[in-house]
Amino acid sequence: MEQYVIKGGIPLVGEVGIAGAKNAALPIISAAIMSDEMVTLENLPDVNDINVLIESIEKIGAHVERPDRHTVRINGSTIQSCAVDYESIKKIRASYYLLGALLGKYQEAEVPLPGGCNIGSRPIDQHLKGFRAIGAEVNISHGTIIARAKKMHGAHIFMDVVSVGATINIMMAASRAEGRTIIENAAKEPHVVDAANFLNSMGADIKGAGTDVIRINGVPKFHGCVYSIVPDMIEAGTYMFAAAATKGDVIVKNVIPKHLEAITAKLIEIGCEVEEGDDSVRVVASKRLMRTHVKTMPYPGYPTDMQPQIAAVLSLAQGTSIVTESIFENRFKYVDELTRMGANIKVEGNTAIIDGVPQLTGARVSSPDLRAGAALVIAGLAAEGFTVVDDIVYIQRGYEDFEGKLSNLGAEIRRVSTEDEIRKFELSVG
Ligand code: UD1
Numbered sequence: 001m002e003q004y005v006i007k008g009g010i011p012l013v014g015e016v017g018i019a020g021a022k023n024a025a026l027p028i029i030s031a032a033i034m035s036d037e038m039v040t041l042e043n044l045p046d047v048n049d050i051n052v053l054i055e056s057i058e059k060i061g062a063h064v065e066r067p068d069r070h071t072v073r074i075n076g077s078t079i080q081s082c083a084v085d086y087e088s089i090k091k092i093r094a095s096y097y098l099l100g101a102l103l104g105k106y107q108e109a110e111v112p113l114p115g116g117c118n119i120g121s122r123p124i125d126q127h128l129k130g131f132r133a134i135g136a137e138v139n140i141s142h143g144t145i146i147a148r149a150k151k152m153h154g155a156h157i158f159m160d161v162v163s164v165g166a167t168i169n170i171m172m173a174a175s176r177a178e179g180r181t182i183i184e185n186a187a188k189e190p191h192v193v194d195a196a197n198f199l200n201s202m203g204a205d206i207k208g209a210g211t212d213v214i215r216i217n218g219v220p221k222f223h224g225c226v227y228s229i230v231p232d233m234i235e236a237g238t239y240m241f242a243a244a245a246t247k248g249d250v251i252v253k254n255v256i257p258k259h260l261e262a263i264t265a266k267l268i269e270i271g272c273e274v275e276e277g278d279d280s281v282r283v284v285a286s287k288r289l290m291r292t293h294v295k296t297m298p299y300p301g302y303p304t305d306m307q308p309q310i311a312a313v314l315s316l317a318q319g320t321s322i323v324t325e326s327i328f329e330n331r332f333k334y335v336d337e338l339t340r341m342g343a344n345i346k347v348e349g350n351t352a353i354i355d356g357v358p359q360l361t362g363a364r365v366s367s368p369d370l371r372a373g374a375a376l377v378i379a380g381l382a383a384e385g386f387t388v389v390d391d392i393v394y395i396q397r398g399y400e401d402f403e404g405k406l407s408n409l410g411a412e413i414r415r416v417s418t419e420d421e422i423r424k425f426e427l428s429v430g
Contacts, residue, residue, distance in 0.1 A: 002415055003388050005386060009382070010412060011410070013248055013410050016252055019045035020228070021190070021233065022050060023164070028227065029072070035222040036076055039073070039076075041072050043230075048091075048396050056089045060083070061078050062075065096114050097165070110146050127163075127169045131173055134152045136173070155174075159186065168192055174216045175204040175218060176221075176222075179217075180218070190233060239409075241378055243272075243283040245312060249284045250283050262301060295326055312382075314356060323352040342357055367395055
């Protein structure tokens with residue numbers, strides 16, 4: 001099992017380049033199999049979730065080439081099976097995007113119920129409701145979702161909750177149904193817009209992505225295209241908070257500053273300077289941070305995927321902060337780990353009350369999920385002494401070369417897999 005060992009207390013300084021968004025790339029790779037012509041995807045993040053999904057589309061027969069780690073070419077004309085294998089896909093939640101893609105293209109899909117991050121119950125009833133509305137029969141049998149349609153037709157669908165996954169999944173399937181589908185109360189996240197733009201590049205007719213009403217006119221087939229994935233706002237936000245926690249000065253490059261506004265607003269509230277460029281943001285933290293309150297909301301609200309990272313930063317801010325999680329029910333599992341590093345946090349229901357402390361101290365902690373793992377790394381970078389973060393396999397699901405990018409910013413961090421390597425690192429950096 002790999003771990004990160006970190007010597008904290010060093011301000012991060014320099015520039016970091018941001019990869020393509022994992023949460024946009026996952027539906028886009030899935031949707032790419034809907035074309036029988038070559039689709040080239042650029043700016044792909046080289047992270048575990050993406051690589052698992054690429055392997056599983058290869059297993060159902062898609063032709064895949066990877067000319068370099070950030071580019072993939074996919075041709076769906078060779079697909080032989082609409083049944084996705086459990087072993088290959090169980091680790092990633094976004095396996096559900098293959099349902100919408102296969103159903104849209106072949107009117108048939110068999111996909112095991114998704115796994116993924118352990119952040120609470122994650123129903124997919126809204127996805128299934130949408131598929132049923134456009135004419136599919138959907139059953140769950142032996143842990144697998146089986147969706148079939150004789151013919152798919154347009155429908156007017158009201159989402160009961162704002163769901164990124166359901167919005168994109170229904171958009172994919174409906175883009176090949178006959179007639180017009182309207183999705184009301186749709187999610188507005190940048191990756192919903194990116195998935196719609198990609199589908200349109202393959203010939204789909206989708207309007208309104210980025211607003212809460214999306215209109216889709218079904219088309220009979222898709223063609224090939226070349227498409228570049230949008231930058232990852234969560235990866236960018238993570239480095240912005242790492243700069244804040246370490247009192248650093250970091251330019252985060254290859255971003256769309258507009259997507260980062262909710263994050264930027266919080267950094268300014270807690271006393272950082274944030275300078276926006278055309279495709280970069282610079283975060284400078286020169287004084288002790290101040291408290292704030294934050295509540296996670298669907299986009300353009302403050303993202304739930306940035307909740308653990310801001311909590312790590314606020315654990316060092318002056319005063320009492322309140323963090324409310326309104327999207328997922330079990331997203332404070334990292335709090336006990338931060339407490340081991342000296343943070344003063346009490347969780348009541350979906351709220352964390354954080355009394356800021358002047359200093360965290362390094363400890364051995366374990367990463368409970370992807371974003372929480374990133375938050376523990378941020379805490380370790382700011383803490384005095386050595387921190388060992390276990391279970392970094394979660395972090396590797398979503399952050400490309402995390403330790404390399406942090407090292408380039410001056411951090412003392414190493415990926416290790418034995419106690420011996422930890423000791424060597426501790427001796428080498430003193
Ligand atoms: C996606 C992201 C995840 C992010 C989340 C919210 C991917 C692969 N993952 O997850 O990182 O944290 O958006 O921004 O893109 N819900 C239902 N029924 C459904 C679907 C969702 O009740 O059918 C609820 C969920 O339990 C949750 C809320 O809706 O409370 C939002 O979930 P959703 O937006 O669907 O999250 P994901 O798409 O799974």
